[in-house]
Amino acid sequence: MNERPIKVLAVEDSENDFRLAMRLLRRAGFAPDCRRVQDLPALRQSLLEGPWDALISDFSMPGFSGLEALAEFRKTGLDIPFIFVSGTIGEETAVAAMQAGANDYVMKENLSRLGPALERELAQAARRAAHRQAEAELSRFEAHLHQAQKMESLGTLAGGIAHDFNNILGAILGNVELARADLEAGHPALAALTEIQLASLRARDLVRQILTFSRRRPQQLQNIALRPIVEETFRLLRATLPAGVELRLCLDEAPLHANADATQLQQVLMNLCTNAWHALRGEAGQIDIGLAAAHIDAATARLRGLAAGSHVHLWVKDTGSGMDPATLERIFEPFFTTKSAGQGTGLGLSVVHGIVVSHHGSITVDSQPGQGSSFHVHLPATSAPPAMPPTAERTAPARAARGEHIVYLDDDETVMLVMVRTLQRAGYRCSGYREAADALSAVKDESLGVDVFITDYNMPGLSGLEVAREVAAIRPGLPIVICSGLITEELCDEARQAGIRxxxxxxxxxxxxxxQVARLLTAAT
Structure with missing residues (x-):
């Protein structure tokens, strides 16, 4: 019979009784690793030096009672069996001992019951431990789900805001281009227009971050090698960060690949390293960028929302100020920042979170105040793609405008007017409409000779896709373009299915x- 190893702490003043108890445990199938203590200080020290699987205690000892031993044991919060072994304990005393927290009591004249009693209590302790672990795992999973739902809601809101904001930016940037073209070189208004353009481009970049955070910006996912991306980002950062910042690269020698968007992964690294630099608070410090292979087991995968198996591990570690638990809870929330007003948008880490999740990965953080932070990104690993022979891509040059008729439909009058002016300046005839019915009537009117139809996607009433389908039914083969402030993968798929060019x-x-109009007209000839 295989003996079960067990570590037992015994509070017992009698060496003979101690030896007898251990012998009976061995007969019951245990292989006890035991320590005997006889006073309170020795008990305290032994409890600190554990771990122990069980504690057995005599009830009556010279200058030291079993109840004192039990009280000292309860202070530790350990959930292991505590069993009294006594020759003097009475029924009332035994009940009091059980009420004080003992798991069982065994009379010395019936010591053969010690093995079965200990076996039963160990099994119950194991069940309690498994239950606590399951509850803790469920709690972590619920917290993860709550965070995911909150981020999804915020993403939907942010995506809607970004859509409207893109319309405004398109009109601003378009009118700036038209105004610049109307002015001669050296005109004093050009400087102001340049500032407007730069401010609008910064706003556009902010919108792009919001769209990335909300996972509404189309990704270019490919099976790519990650080392070149990390090395290129390292070179960019080295040229950007102050000389006092020590930037270190820790790369696995093995080639690592993932199905990813290279530009977005570079943005993840840039945002994490910028955040790390800010954590140094202008002081000299160290930032490590690492890339290595990792294996995620099933339990960890469930907690992080990953698929178990091979992953790539990308990390950024700094020696900065670190974060307290309250900050850690909110770092991935959009617009949350610990920086002073005007020093940050609070979007950097929320964008990182959105990118990582959209790549079916996870991001975790280890940080303590004054001890720096480590951000760990795990992405599903892929095998290296097969080598493909280079292909030469030939594109026919687009022809110049010849007065072709373009119909532009957009419910936003400001956007519609700037696009009409832009096309007219390029040499096209352009008719702008805010109502779908008017634009469709123009397509039906053969005398107008429509050559290209352009429509906004998000409009009241008929959507751009619905309008495009009606146009295709009226004029099969007519080149159709959808122009939208919010492009998603779903929109691109639906557009292809509808025959939109x-x-x-x-x-x-x-x-x-x-x-784009020039290319479509060239292809149609």
């Missing part, structure tokens, strides 16, 4: 619309 983002439409 191109999808343009409004924030860049004032630059992209003319080349």
């Amino acid at each position: 191109a999808v343009i983002e409004k924030e860049d439409a004032f630059r992209e619309i003319v080349p």
Whole structure:
């Protein structure tokens, strides 16, 4: 029979009784590793030096009672069996001992019951420990789910705001371009227009971060090697960070790949390292960037919302000020920042969180005040892609405008007017409409000779996709473009299925619309 190892602490003044108890435990199938103590100081020290699987105690000892031993044991909060072994304990005393927290009592004249009693109490303790672990895991999972739901709600809100803001920015940037084209070189208004343009571009970058956070910006996912991305980001950071910051690279020699958007992963690294630099508070310090292979077991995967198996581990560690628990709870919330007013948007880490989650990964943080922070990103690993032979891509040059008729539909009058002016300046005839019914009537009117139809996506009444489908039914083969302030993967898929030739983002439409129309007309000839 295989003996079960067990560590037992015995409070017993009799060496003979101690030896007898251990012998009976061995007969019951245990292999006890025991220590005997006889006074309170020795008990305290032994409890500190554990761990112990069980504690047995005599009830009556010279100058030291079993109840005192029990009280000292209860202070530790340990959930292990405590069993009295006594030859003098009476029924009333035994009941009092059980009420004080003992698990059982065994009379010395019936010491053969010690093994079965200990076996039973160990099994119950194991069940309690498993129950506590399950409750803790459930609590962590519920907290993770609550955070995910909160981030999803905030993402939906942020995405809606970004959509409207993109419309405004598109109109501002488009009108700036038109105004600059109307002015001669050296005109005093050009400087002001340049400042407007720069401020609008900064706002556009902020909108892009919001869209990335809300996971509404299309990703370019490819099976890519991660080491080149980390090394390129390291070079950019080294050229940007002050010389007093020691930047170190810790890379696994093995080639590591993931299905990822290279630009977004670089943004993750840049945001994490910028955050680390701010944590140094202008002082000299150290930032480590690491990349290594990792294996995530099933239990960890459940807690982090990952698939168990091979992952890549990307981390950024700093020697900065660290964070307290209250800050750690909120660091991934959008617009939450510990910086003073004007020093940050509070979007950096929420953008990081959005990117990582959209890559089916997880991000965790280890930090304590005064001891720096470590951000750990785990992404599912992939195998290296097979080598592909290079291909030469040939594109026919787009032809110049020849007065072709373009119909532009957008419920936002400001956007519609700037796009009409932009196309007209390029040499096209352009008719702008705010109502879908008017734009569809123009397509039906053969005398107008519509050559390209452009529509906004998000409009009251008919959506841009619905309008595009009606246009395609009226004029099969007519080039159709959707222009939207919020492009999603779903929109791109639906547009392809509807036969739409191109999808343009409004924030860049004032630059992209003319080349795109030229390409479509070239392809149609």
